[in-house]
Amino acid sequence: MNTLIKEYIHQEGRLPDMIRNRIKENIYLYALADLDSEKKFSESWVIVTERCLIIATKENIKEVTLCSIEEVKEVHSLSTHSLIFIKNHDCYPLAEINFTSRQKIAMGHISYLVNQMIKGRSIDYLECNSDELYQESVMRPILEAQNSIAKKQSATLVRLLKYLLPYKKSLIWGALGAFLATIVSLAPAYISGLMIDKMIRPFQDGKLEASEAISLAWIALAALISCYVLREVFMWLRLRKMSILGEYVAMDLRKELYSHLQRLSMDFFSKKQTGSIISRVSSDTDRIWDFIAFGVVEVGIAIITLISLSAVLITLDWRLGLVMTLPVPIMLFCIYRHGEHMKNLFLRGWRKWTEVTNVLSDTIPGIQVVKAFNQEEREKKRFNERNDTVTVEFNNIHRSWTKFWPALMLSMHLTIITVWWLAIPRLFSESNSPTHLSAGVFVSFLLYVTMFSTPIEIIGQMARMLNRALSSAHRVFEILDTNPSIDSSKGKSIELNVKGDISFKRVCFSYDGVRKVVDQMSFDIKAGEMIGLVGASGGGKSTLTKLLTRFYDIDSGEILIDGMNLKDLKLGSFRKQVGMVLQDPYLFHGSIFDNISYGMDEVDRRKVVEAAKIANAHEFILRLPHGYDTVVGEKGHTLSGGERQRISIARAVLTDPKILILDEATSAVDTETERKIQDALDKLVEGRTVLAIAHRLSTLRKADRIFVVEKGSIKEKGTHSELLAKENGTYRKLQRMQKEMDEAFVV
Amino acid sequence: MTYSENLFKFNNSGQLQLFHKEEWINIRITRCFPWTKPREFLSFHDEEGLEYLFVGDISELTARDSKMITEYLDRIEFTIKVVGINSIDEDVELRRYDVRTASGDRVFYTNLEDWPEKKGNGKFVIQDLYGDFYEIPELSRLERNERKILSYLVE
Ligand SMILES: Nc1ncnc2c1ncn2[C@@H]1O[C@H](COP(=O)(O)OP(=O)(O)O)[C@@H](O)[C@H]1O
Ligand SMILES: [Mg+2]
Numbered sequence: 001m002n003t004l005i006k007e008y009i010h011q012e013g014r015l016p017d018m019i020r021n022r023i024k025e026n027i028y029l030y031a032l033a034d035l036d037s038e039k040k041f042s043e044s045w046v047i048v049t050e051r052c053l054i055i056a057t058k059e060n061i062k063e064v065t066l067c068s069i070e071e072v073k074e075v076h077s078l079s080t081h082s083l084i085f086i087k088n089h090d091c092y093p094l095a096e097i098n099f100t101s102r103q104k105i106a107m108g109h110i111s112y113l114v115n116q117m118i119k120g121r122s123i124d125y126l127e128c129n130s131d132e133l134y135q136e137s138v139m140r141p142i143l144e145a146q147n148s149i150a151k152k153q154s155a156t157l158v159r160l161l162k163y164l165l166p167y168k169k170s171l172i173w174g175a176l177g178a179f180l181a182t183i184v185s186l187a188p189a190y191i192s193g194l195m196i197d198k199m200i201r202p203f204q205d206g207k208l209e210a211s212e213a214i215s216l217a218w219i220a221l222a223a224l225i226s227c228y229v230l231r232e233v234f235m236w237l238r239l240r241k242m243s244i245l246g247e248y249v250a251m252d253l254r255k256e257l258y259s260h261l262q263r264l265s266m267d268f269f270s271k272k273q274t275g276s277i278i279s280r281v282s283s284d285t286d287r288i289w290d291f292i293a294f295g296v297v298e299v300g301i302a303i304i305t306l307i308s309l310s311a312v313l314i315t316l317d318w319r320l321g322l323v324m325t326l327p328v329p330i331m332l333f334c335i336y337r338h339g340e341h342m343k344n345l346f347l348r349g350w351r352k353w354t355e356v357t358n359v360l361s362d363t364i365p366g367i368q369v370v371k372a373f374n375q376e377e378r379e380k381k382r383f384n385e386r387n388d389t390v391t392v393e394f395n396n397i398h399r400s401w402t403k404f405w406p407a408l409m410l411s412m413h414l415t416i417i418t419v420w421w422l423a424i425p426r427l428f429s430e431s432n433s434p435t436h437l438s439a440g441v442f443v444s445f446l447l448y449v450t451m452f453s454t455p456i457e458i459i460g461q462m463a464r465m466l467n468r469a470l471s472s473a474h475r476v477f478e479i480l481d482t483n484p485s486i487d488s489s490k491g492k493s494i495e496l497n498v499k500g501d502i503s504f505k506r507v508c509f510s511y512d513g514v515r516k517v518v519d520q521m522s523f524d525i526k527a528g529e530m531i532g533l534v535g536a537s538g539g540g541k542s543t544l545t546k547l548l549t550r551f552y553d554i555d556s557g558e559i560l561i562d563g564m565n566l567k568d569l570k571l572g573s574f575r576k577q578v579g580m581v582l583q584d585p586y587l588f589h590g591s592i593f594d595n596i597s598y599g600m601d602e603v604d605r606r607k608v609v610e611a612a613k614i615a616n617a618h619e620f621i622l623r624l625p626h627g628y629d630t631v632v633g634e635k636g637h638t639l640s641g642g643e644r645q646r647i648s649i650a651r652a653v654l655t656d657p658k659i660l661i662l663d664e665a666t667s668a669v670d671t672e673t674e675r676k677i678q679d680a681l682d683k684l685v686e687g688r689t690v691l692a693i694a695h696r697l698s699t700l701r702k703a704d705r706i707f708v709v710e711k712g713s714i715k716e717k718g719t720h721s722e723l724l725a726k727e728n729g730t731y732r733k734l735q736r737m738q739k740e741m742d743e744a745f746v747v
Numbered sequence: 748m749t750y751s752e753n754l755f756k757f758n759n760s761g762q763l764q765l766f767h768k769e770e771w772i773n774i775r776i777t778r779c780f781p782w783t784k785p786r787e788f789l790s791f792h793d794e795e796g797l798e799y800l801f802v803g804d805i806s807e808l809t810a811r812d813s814k815m816i817t818e819y820l821d822r823i824e825f826t827i828k829v830v831g832i833n834s835i836d837e838d839v840e841l842r843r844y845d846v847r848t849a850s851g852d853r854v855f856y857t858n859l860e861d862w863p864e865k866k867g868n869g870k871f872v873i874q875d876l877y878g879d880f881y882e883i884p885e886l887s888r889l890e891r892n893e894r895k896i897l898s899y900l901v902e
Contacts, residue, residue, distance in 0.1 A: 009854060009856075010852075040851055041851035042851075075823075078826055078880050079827055079879045084760075084761075086760055101875075101877040102877040104877070145856070145858060345899070347899050347900070348899045348900075351862055351900070471839050475839065
């Protein structure tokens, strides 16, 4: 990590020893302030110890005692952030430090810690290793974008090739086929030359009998035929073995990827775009197949062909051979350069292309709005403009490659012309002169020359092909290397029959490492109790339920279920005992029956219908043309929000959870449906521990207690009447506002 | 609407304050259009977001106030200004920029699908993985080979 930080962002990987040695006290936490007051990049370190805040550069050290700080103020603007340590609002601040967003997470820890310390609260950071916390904070965004830091390309290649090992046999056959096909394809040209020099010429010179010449020629022809047949047999062997082998490797990778994906935790999926994950399983593995099936061998063949061709040419005639082979490296270099140039052009083309597809993905789902505002013409214009630019760009690309390849071929032809030019005087020289060139040798030579261009092309494009395959491999390995942040195989993994006691002890959590979404939250819930969670949106209510179900792990504090630490429980069996009904439930592609019984191994159909009845879903399901067999989900029958909601309630009824979470289950539906859902929920909550989030307070009338959640902590808790009794209470205020709204509508 | 009286001051701890109903209130400024109209449509509000003043154009303030607020905005709207480009490379999933900026040399990373975005006045802005903004000058202000490096990304 230490060296990675240096390598990647050119910043110290840990507090320099030079500064560390000058600090006497134990270091709790530190961070780098990378801007000076003039907004120039600089390096000064902010260090928190037991009594002091220290701001140190290589030259000097400034200490501020913590007890003199009254407030830490954070000021954020576009790219710079400041922490201002204030003693008293009427005098100049004790210290002000500036930094870029790069240091924001680490500085967030400092600000939080100092705030806690000056308020005299206990701090959980003290258990952490200050180096690790700093390094994790600074590298986090890069690690998120590139889960496994780019290793050497050669390492990726070796790792990819390791996937071939189980198929050693096929690989050997395939490679052998490729090798033999290459060698055999060199023979026909030689045989042709031989025919001219040893049969046709001697016959024309009258040195050979016609009958003898003809029989020799038949033999040569037979040899030619067998060469071609053999070559194609070997070719068949290679293509077949390698493409099947490649398919197996791709299959192995996909299997491994998908099962690994299922193990990864929610935070992975919320950080990566769905499209990017899908493309790794689909198109990246496909590219790898392409590389293994064709790339590896193709390049191998090209190299073998080129080397053996050069060797053959030089042995046939070293002068002409050199003329032919010497320009090859130059051509290869040109092709490589051209590839790089094309890469940049493609980059630009691709960028313009995404602009075109953006218009599509923008307007087609939003077509109703476009039509409603009568903007068809404008959208058409917008699309055409971008379509025009992308065409210009692609035509640029075409202009570039269409110029290049003929030019390359021309230079190839030029070398051939040079060969002719050098060969002509020698062909017509005396046959006993030392430089004489026989017609047969020259014909073989010319035939070999025609075989030259393909391998050159392939080798020239090798760099790009290899790059593409390796980056695909890298993207695949990146997922395989991501460790699930919630690893259920570690820890004690106790199977627990949940009773339903829940308690949170000073729980802190943040999604991004900066902002505490749950801040030191503590509460106890007894089994069977129903708790209503209310408060402004964004307060952290849903997050609370995600922590309880361990979709995310908490940063500090403890969550206890029936007195046992959540982290010690076996995740799968615990989740089975928790039911969730969310605001916008997701239905998988499948029948309604499948959707209700999702996650159960064997289900009694009668129970499913029973559950649907309890969920008030039975009626509307029967009104669908195919009843419980109606296919829903993407491309299937579309259900309304309220209908999907009741299906998810039926799902929860069926699993009979001990702990039930209702997250705004009734907020997206009309009053009539709401009543039905509410009625279903009322039946569902009996005898379970329930956490119900709602913004209509009336839906919480059955709740035993209400928690008012605001900015990550619980502002008020108590029964409905206790909270109403509080003067200036938030709950009371909410209640009054909703009542006023309702009354306004009643009229 | 124009204002005839000075409304702003900085207190001793450097906090901007607004005179409102006989009282000095700690104030923050948010620009409605930080990229397209950075000196117009300013909202003056407290930490909670309660708006005390909305100004359509900074020139509506008194000369002194408008100077003070302009300077203040200059200070808080700092972006890192690129003055030269050493190289731009692609890594797996990341694009790496090695640049010289008005604040010093810097290496930063963006996602592959993020491009510098053209803002009014011919400049480009790109946000890196950490959220820092980098301002890239018009192409004509760069050296020839730097223009070439960049042209694939912005033209
Ligand atoms: N997956 C996520 N990644 C990052 N931030 C999130 C995520 N989910 C929620 N948040 C943020 O956490 C805060 C609390 O959200 P949430 O728990 O959904 O609030 P509530 O349910 O009370 O409306 C919000 O500011 C929200 O933007
Ligand atoms: Mg929510």
